[in-house]
Amino acid sequence: MSQYWSPVVAGLSPYVPGEQPKLQNLIKLNTNENPYPPSPRALQAIREAADEALKRYPDPASDALRQAVAATHGVSVGEVFVGNGSDEVLAHAFQAFFKHDGRPLLFPDISYSFYPVYCGLYQIEFHRVALQDDFSLRVDDYLPQAQRTAGGIILPNPNAPTGRALPLGEIERLVAGNPQCVVLIDEAYVDFGAQSAASLVSRYPNLLVVQTLSKSRSLAGLRVGFAIGHPALIEGLNRVKDSFNSYPIDRLAQAGAIAALQDSAYFEQTCRAVIATRERMTASLVEQGFEVLPSAANFVFARHPGHDAATLAAQLRERSIIVRHFRQPRIDQFLRISIGTDDESQALIAALNTILGA
Numbered sequence: 001m002s003q004y005w006s007p008v009v010a011g012l013s014p015y016v017p018g019e020q021p022k023l024q025n026l027i028k029l030n031t032n033e034n035p036y037p038p039s040p041r042a043l044q045a046i047r048e049a050a051d052e053a054l055k056r057y058p059d060p061a062s063d064a065l066r067q068a069v070a071a072t073h074g075v076s077v078g079e080v081f082v083g084n085g086s087d088e089v090l091a092h093a094f095q096a097f098f099k100h101d102g103r104p105l106l107f108p109d110i111s112y113s114f115y116p117v118y119c120g121l122y123q124i125e126f127h128r129v130a131l132q133d134d135f136s137l138r139v140d141d142y143l144p145q146a147q148r149t150a151g152g153i154i155l156p157n158p159n160a161p162t163g164r165a166l167p168l169g170e171i172e173r174l175v176a177g178n179p180q181c182v183v184l185i186d187e188a189y190v191d192f193g194a195q196s197a198a199s200l201v202s203r204y205p206n207l208l209v210v211q212t213l214s215k216s217r218s219l220a221g222l223r224v225g226f227a228i229g230h231p232a233l234i235e236g237l238n239r240v241k242d243s244f245n246s247y248p249i250d251r252l253a254q255a256g257a258i259a260a261l262q263d264s265a266y267f268e269q270t271c272r273a274v275i276a277t278r279e280r281m282t283a284s285l286v287e288q289g290f291e292v293l294p295s296a297a298n299f300v301f302a303r304h305p306g307h308d309a310a311t312l313a314a315q316l317r318e319r320s321i322i323v324r325h326f327r328q329p330r331i332d333q334f335l336r337i338s339i340g341t342d343d344e345s346q347a348l349i350a351a352l353n354t355i356l357g358a
């Protein structure tokens with residue numbers, strides 16, 4: 001606390017990212033990174049971009065990268081915005097679309113914990129909508145009601161940290177039922193088993209789809225995310241971006257991201273591997289007595305009826321395995337476990353066998 005801070009800063013409760021431990025040899029299953037390396041073509045492109053041209057600013061509009069995103073998703077370049085990680089894209093979207101006096105932003109009570117943080121930063125009114133007891137989302141809860149019309153809606157699909165996905169038809173019902181506001185679908189994990197809403201963008205001017213290269217493209221360290229939406233929404237995002245930082249994506253990131261998007265064979269192969277490991281790990285956890293929510297993501301959300309989640313997380317840590325535990329109402333008996341390689345997930349299962357057997 002300091003007298004020099006602006007009042008809004010004194011009132012912030014910043015997001016707390018999952019631990020990035022300095023220790024080597026940990027099995028790191030706590031922040032949903034991809035266990036596989038980035039595409040070799042992406043690494044090669046980054047090396048090739050590390051030359052004298054770095055003395056120049058990068059393309060402020062990231063045209064070639066937006067072109068690559070557009071080609072990957074079958075949209076036009078004017079429907080694409082890119083940012084320094086999807087967290088930055090989300091932040092700009094909150095500022096651009098979600099601040100409407102008297103009309104709150106809606107999001108699920110169990111969801112990405114960055115959303116309320118952006119609301120604090122931009123002073124956006126919000127309302128948390130409770131998920132069902134099984135953590136599924138009911139679209140009807142988000143449709144305009146006599147007492148409440150949303151000024152914006154945001155949800156991850158698949159949801160984080162539950163892993164549950166909504167089918168595309170339900171997303172469309174949500175978007176079509178709220179033409180008065182932007183509906184933002186945060187598709188950070190969509191490539192691991194859900195359906196993208198990007199195909200709906202041409203029909204719904206209020207839909208914004210946000211994705212990242214951090215999870216399914218193994219590039220969390222490069223910081224590239226993007227949004228797909230109607231050109232008028234993209235223009236809104238560009239107005240915010242160009243009032244904040246003209247060059248959010250550096251030359252190396254633009255080169256690496258383009259090559260990663262173009263290497264679809266590698267992408268599909270690593271996604272398939274993660275999904276296969278998820279299915280095997282889920283079966284093993286169920287055998288051990290865990291309740292595991294159905295996951296369409298690169299993590300599972302699981303609880304054991306006979307064992308406290310915080311204790312389990314601590315016991316795993318003693319065995320050099322880190323998973324994520326949220327001290328939060330409704331989910332404090334769950335562990336969120338990222339999908340690692342097969343070896344890593346077998347090590348987790350073996351450690352749990354020891355802990356549960358003791």
Ligand SMILES: *Cc1c(COP(=O)(O)O)cnc(C)c1O
Pocket residue numbers: 084085086087088112156160186188211212213214220223224225
């Ligand atoms: C990981 C994640 C993001 C952020 O991804 P970056 O592109 O690395 O900033 C956004 N939304 C959700 C739900 C995530 O889990």
